[in-house]
Amino acid sequence: MSERAYKHPQVNLRLPLEIKERMTEIADANNRSLNAEMVAALEAWTVKNKHIQALDLASLAERLIALEFEVETIKSMHGKEK
Numbered sequence: 001m002s003e004r005a006y007k008h009p010q011v012n013l014r015l016p017l018e019i020k021e022r023m024t025e026i027a028d029a030n031n032r033s034l035n036a037e038m039v040a041a042l043e044a045w046t047v048k049n050k051h052i053q054a055l056d057l058a059s060l061a062e063r064l065i066a067l068e069f070e071v072e073t074i075k076s077m078h079g080k081e082k
Contacts, residue, residue: 023041
């Protein structure tokens with residue numbers, strides 16, 4: 001098998017024509033290739049959304065247990081105030 005020319009994986013992406021044309025305009029204005037502009041846009045988007053995490057079932061179960069404990073703690077504190 002021959003070595004790949006690029007170290008990063010390629011992705012086929014279907015874009016509406018209007019978005020591609022606008023991305024091309026932005027890339028030209030930023031003196032970048034369309035690919036570099038798309039990478040920059042995706043990088044900015046991932047940084048903006050870094051707080052979003054995919055959770056697996058075990059993580060969800062742990063979080064649910066912690067929340068249930070918090071609810072019970074609040075309930076018991078509220079009951080003592082009466």
